[in-house]
Amino acid sequence: MSEPSFRRDWITKPIFGFAKRALPSLSATEREAIEAGDVWWDGELFSGHPDWAKLLAFAPAKLSAEEQAFLDGPVETLCHMLDDWRITWELRDLPPEAWDFLKRHKFFAMIIPKAYGGLGFSAYAHSQVIRKLSTRSLPGSVTAMVPNSLGPGELLLQFGTKEQQDYWLPRLAEAKEIPCFALTSPEAGSDAAAMVDSGVVTRGVWQGREVLGIKLNWHKRYITLAPVATVIGLAFKLYDPDRLIGEREEIGITLALVPANLPGVEIGRRHLPALQMFQNGPTFGRDVFIPLDHVIGGVAQAGKGWTMLMSALAAGRGISLPSTSAAGAAFAAHVTGAYARIREQFHVPIGRFQAIQERLGRMAATAYLLDAARRFTCAGIDAGHKPAVVTAIVKAQATERLRVVANDAMDVHGGKGVQEGPLNYLGSLYRSVPIGITVEGANIVTRSLIQFGQGAIRSHPYLLKEMAALEDPDRARGLEEFDRAFWAHMGHSFANALRAWAHAWSGGVFARAPAAGKTRRYYRRLSRYAAAFALSVDVALLTLGGALKRQEMVSARFGDILSELYLLSAVLKRWDEEGRQRADLPLVAWCMEEGFATIEARLDAILRNFPNRPIAWLLRFLLLPFGLARRGARDRLTQACAKILLAPSATRDRLTVGIFHGGGEEGLARLERAFALTVDTQPLRDRLRNAGVRDIDAARAQRVITDAEAKELRATADAVAAAIAVDDFSPEELAPRQAADAAPLQWTERARQTQSVAGGGA
Helix, strand or coil: CCCCCCHHHHHHHHHHHHHHHHCCEEECCCCHHHHEEEECHHHHHHHCCCHHHHHHHHHHCCCCCHHHHHHHHHHHHHHHHCHHHHHHHHHHHCCCHHHHHHHHHHEEEEEEEEHCCCCCCCCCHHHHHHHHHHCCCCHHHHHHHHHHHCHHHHHHHHHCHHHHHHHHHHHHHCCCCCCCEEECCCCCCCCHHHHHEEEEEEEEEEEEEEEEEEEEEEEEEEEEEEHHHHCCCCCEEEEEECCCCCCEEEEEEEEEEEEEECCCEEECHHHHHCCCCCEEEEEEEEEEEHHHEEEEHHHCCCCHHHCCCCCCCHEEEEEHHHHHHHHHHHHHHHHHHHHHHEECCCEEEHCCCCHHHHHHHHHHHHEEEEEEEEHHHHHHHHHHCCCCCHHHHHHHHHHHHHHHHHHHHHHHHHHHCCCCCCCCCCCCHHHHHHHHHCCCCHHHHHHHHCCCHHHHHHCCCCCHHHHHHHHCCCHHHHHHHHHHHHHHHHHHHHHHHHHHHHHHHHHCCCCCCCCCCHHHHHHHHHHHHHHHHHHHHHHHHHHHHHHHHCHHHHHHHHHHHHHHHHHHHHHHHHHHHHCHHHHHHHHHHHHHHHHHHHHHHHHHHHHCCCCCCCHHHHHHHHCCCCCCCCCCCCCHHHHHHHHHHCCCHHHHHHHHHCCCCCCCCHHHHHHHHHHHHHHHHHHHHHHHHHHCCCCHHHHCCCCCCCCHHHHHHHHHHHHHHHHCCCCCHHHHHHHHHHHHHHHCHHHHHHHHHHCCCCCCHH
């Protein structure tokens, strides 16, 4: 220990001893999850004093010319090759020509560097590809997405030996190998440590030679691409009972590459997730032998599988599913706005009804927010960050908010959205929502345990340092480090307490904010809430200690506040990047008002349920002295957002940039055509309404409109009728066996005879 210190020896030392006893135990998987990735904008939010200049100076996500050409060329072509109804109802798979196209154009190699034959795309380019594909066909999007997400490619890039990278990456890039990654098993869903899939170090024969290797046994399920994979990335627990590779018998979770054609490997059977026809299924392995050099990273990485997975997931979780969800929200807002404009009831477009506008406004603003978060997160990843907490937030929030948007879209479409068939452009999106919510960390777990539970330790400016000091086996050194971190923490908390109190009582008018025009007040309010969040977190950690880990509902509410702070930061960043468009301000304002209301509501719930009541009263005095001041967006603001979706504009285009707009005579193309004609002919319909005439022929006869204008109105009416039409099918198309039983009688005739017999019997 260094020279004597009164503070350290007489004040810090007792605190150190108490904290050491109170420190919650962390499982190995929890520790590895916390240590994965790095800290980015989440660190600024946890500081309680975010640097907004740093936010605005951060480079926006951009595409290279090559990436844009790929989107305009192969991606657009692939979209036209994918017919979602044919994939779902007839083929139960992508068409063979689409599989071939995906392979030839290296869709499976977007993340693989060019040095290995891949495309070497940025995270943003990867996200843009998924954005467009997912608005055309979810099975097509997932098929392209998975090899570029958590799987053999990403793991080999981060942890593979040079020999493994040189052999496997070119084969993956050229689609000579189709990968899948097998993690989830019947026993282990969210708790990976519960897996019973095992590997035992032993000797066996490989390609005619006896080598040291691993005998594997596994049962995995929900594995995307497993039915068609040629190589399986496998997570299992490795055991070395004879200590052939080290001194430990239980080595831990390990990752390896398993060729799917080995004896004992079973693949091919399929699951049917929410009627989405991407390749997904179980895989089994019985006494499958692989050499040790199939362990990803070699023997040196044996037992480090969970760390590897968390590191790979730290970035990847923020790309694929958030991109799909943001695209789904934009698509749903786009088509629902168009439908609400062309669909009339009671002789007016349904988009004029406030009940519909309430849904449209929420959809428009949510689409704006989710795409802002997607872009901001991709920019962070492309800058070299692996923000594990941020990506967990974005994944959970994007997929959860898509559920709300999808429900709103279905409510507005009514029967049009319910009737399945080639003309239904919404049903597949609606059915697919639970998939994103469930995978890559179920949202119910992410919200309750990860967003804040991991973030409080990983993103806090001092807590991780304090925990490291408490766990230091050298007690004297640990006390020294703890003394420095603890008192810095106390000074930080005191400053946040003053800041939070001052901002709460002044409404944040003196909070730090950039010269951001109409949005400056939003930065100030965010500064206020960031300070309140940071202070309440510190108080909760101090008073609850290890018990906070078990207070999942409290943790979830803290996670909600952190999520809102991040998402609203992204909204302000987007508005600034897009040139501070005045027409977009209703969307920005709606996001802010709803977000502020959520933050205050969650903070209020935390204080109402805080176990230490005197502390809760003190915090309420400091943070919410006037109660809940923010009540959410006003009706006029919601209506302003709704109107953006009901007419063409630059703002509407910005909301939906990058999605697929359809072609031919499919349902989406019909809707686009009807919307354009409806908007173009609106002055003619207004003229008829003002003249008190509804019939086109009568209006022409009365010379309210010309013959040419009458033709335009009829074309519009025909286009609208085609757009709102739904599919119907013959009995033979839906149920051939039932149709055969009914022949030669028609169903109606058979029903009539049945009623007659029933009546006679009575």
